[in-house]
Amino acid sequence: xxxxxxxxxxxxxxxxxxxxxxxxxxxxxxxxxxxxxxxxxxxxxxxxxxxxxxxxxxxxxxxxxxxxxxxxxxxxxxxxxxxxxxxxxxxxxxxxxxxxxxxxxxxxxxxxxxxxxxxxxxxxxxxxxxxxxxxxxxxxxxxxxxxxxxxxxxxxxxxxxxxxxxxxxxxxxxxxxxxxxxxxxxxxxxxxxxxxxxxxxxxxxxxxxxxxxxxxxxxxxxxxxxxxxxxxxxxxxxxxxxxxxxxxxxxxxxxxxxxxxxxxxxxxxxxxxxxxxxxxxxxxxxxxxxxxxxxxxxxxxxxxxxxxxxxxxxxxxxxxxxxxxxxxxxxxxxxxxxxxxxxxxxxxxxxxxxxxxxxxxxxxxxxxxxxxxxxxxxxxxxxxxxxxxxxxxxxxxxxxxxxxxxxxxxxxxxxxxxxxxxxxxxxxxxxxxxxxxxxxxxxxxxxxxxxxxxxxxxxxxxxxxxxxxxxxxxxx
Numbered sequence: 001x002x003x004x005x006x007x008x009x010x011x012x013x014x015x016x017x018x019x020x021x022x023x024x025x026x027x028x029x030x031x032x033x034x035x036x037x038x039x040x041x042x043x044x045x046x047x048x049x050x051x052x053x054x055x056x057x058x059x060x061x062x063x064x065x066x067x068x069x070x071x072x073x074x075x076x077x078x079x080x081x082x083x084x085x086x087x088x089x090x091x092x093x094x095x096x097x098x099x100x101x102x103x104x105x106x107x108x109x110x111x112x113x114x115x116x117x118x119x120x121x122x123x124x125x126x127x128x129x130x131x132x133x134x135x136x137x138x139x140x141x142x143x144x145x146x147x148x149x150x151x152x153x154x155x156x157x158x159x160x161x162x163x164x165x166x167x168x169x170x171x172x173x174x175x176x177x178x179x180x181x182x183x184x185x186x187x188x189x190x191x192x193x194x195x196x197x198x199x200x201x202x203x204x205x206x207x208x209x210x211x212x213x214x215x216x217x218x219x220x221x222x223x224x225x226x227x228x229x230x231x232x233x234x235x236x237x238x239x240x241x242x243x244x245x246x247x248x249x250x251x252x253x254x255x256x257x258x259x260x261x262x263x264x265x266x267x268x269x270x271x272x273x274x275x276x277x278x279x280x281x282x283x284x285x286x287x288x289x290x291x292x293x294x295x296x297x298x299x300x301x302x303x304x305x306x307x308x309x310x311x312x313x314x315x316x317x318x319x320x321x322x323x324x325x326x327x328x329x330x331x332x333x334x335x336x337x338x339x340x341x342x343x344x345x346x347x348x349x350x351x352x353x354x355x356x357x358x359x360x361x362x363x364x365x366x367x368x369x370x371x372x373x374x375x376x377x378x379x380x381x382x383x384x385x386x387x388x389x390x391x392x393x394x395x396x397x398x399x400x401x402x403x404x405x406x407x408x409x410x411x412x413x414x415x416x417x418x419x420x421x422x423x424x425x426x427x428x429x430x431x432x433x434x435x436x437x438x439x440x441x442x443x444x445x446x447x448x449x450x451x452x453x454x455x456x457x458x459x460x461x462x463x464x465x466x467x468x469x470x471x472x473x474x475x476x
Contacts, residue, residue, distance in 0.1 A: 175229035212240035231261035250274035287329030394418025
């Protein structure tokens with residue numbers, strides 16, 4: 001834990017909220033300043049374009065992206081030439097022939113992320129760097145210019161929040177992964193205010209049956225118009241509120257993201273919070289975006305990125321067939337992701353959406369990002385533990401397994417150069433900040449198994465709902 005984090009943890013709540021608001025001011029400028037308004041107008045205009053015009057726009061952006069990749073990155077020229085493709089062949093590709101390029105997986109450049117930066121190591125000049133969540137088990141640092149970041153947020157505003165009848169500028173709550181509340185804190189408040197953005201940030205790490213009433217009161221007092229954050233955390237909170245017979249404020253809309261919002265989760269959130277739920281599918285890499293319309297369909301935005309659903313050999317699958325989701329980002333020209341295996345699984349719809357947006361294809365099934373729930377001895381339920389290993393050098397893949405109520409097993413696939421001792425020490429220190437005093441055990445493996453459908457599970461719980469250990473045969 002850094003000195004700043006330690007100082008924050010020891011500060012009174014008011015000073016913590018001042019710090020959070022100062023940080024919010026900085027991020028508001030990065031996200032909503034500069035090119036945001038211009039980009040917002042562009043996303044709104046293109047939404048009504050005919051399919052043919054969007055396809056022409058896609059092809060134009062793809063050609064520019066391929067030129068950048070060949071001239072400004074290290075990873076792609078080497079990869080494509082190793083597959084017998086010349087530069088002229090690559091530059092002649094269009095969206096329909098993009099499948100000639102090999103699929104790229106995250107682990108190929110996770111230890112050298114700058115190899116896909118526009119400008120190579122010079123990508124460090126970019127104003128923003130963010131680490132991916134690690135839900136695929138392989139965290140990655142992604143760089144952005146302010147314009148790219150602002151364009152991505154403008155797309156979410158125009159095609160996500162506006163479709164739900166809300167705005168990012170509305171009074172909102174967020175249930176997220178930031179450690180805004182010390183893990184050892186056992187009494188509310190488990191939330192902090194960001195006054196600059198009219199945001200109430202709720203800790204995802206302190207949800208439990210004992211704290212649910214406090215979270216409910218906080219929502220009632222704050223009265224948000226928009227609720228955002230983890231789908232799984234909203235579902236857990238909604239389930240606790242319902243089981244305890246609590247009355248909770250109804251926002252205009254809930255726009256969850258970061259993890260998969262399954263149909264049963266969406267129904268529960270809608271029922272308890274009395275609001276429409278509009279799941280959003282995106283990723284830190286900013287290579288694809290899909291948002292939910294008023295008719296409940298998840299539309300992919302082809303001007304944001306080219307999305308393919310492919311089989312294990314990288315070949316396109318027809319609508320109705322489930323396969324891997326591969327994306328080519330057209331918006332993120334700072335870190336280039338071309339035919340990038342997202343680690344998620346889904347299928348195209350065989351039906352058109354009655355909302356009338358026939359130019360925006362529909363994902364009928366999205367099976368990615370489903371994580372188990374870790375339960376602490378205190379009764380807290382945690383759904384995201386990737387912060388244990390994000391940004392640690394030498395980790396190629398990681399998985400968290402709970403076999404006992406007070407123990408987490410960290411499975412690690414590491415490079416030969418990894419400093420295991422310092423890595424373990426860092427993870428133990430991080431764990432104290434958001435999982436408390438649970439014991440960590442480390443297993444170094446050559447392979448981490450996936451589910452039968454090919455999906456990696458970053459978190460696996462072998463405990464029953466009552467906290468008792470299940471048979472190891474339940475682990476997949």
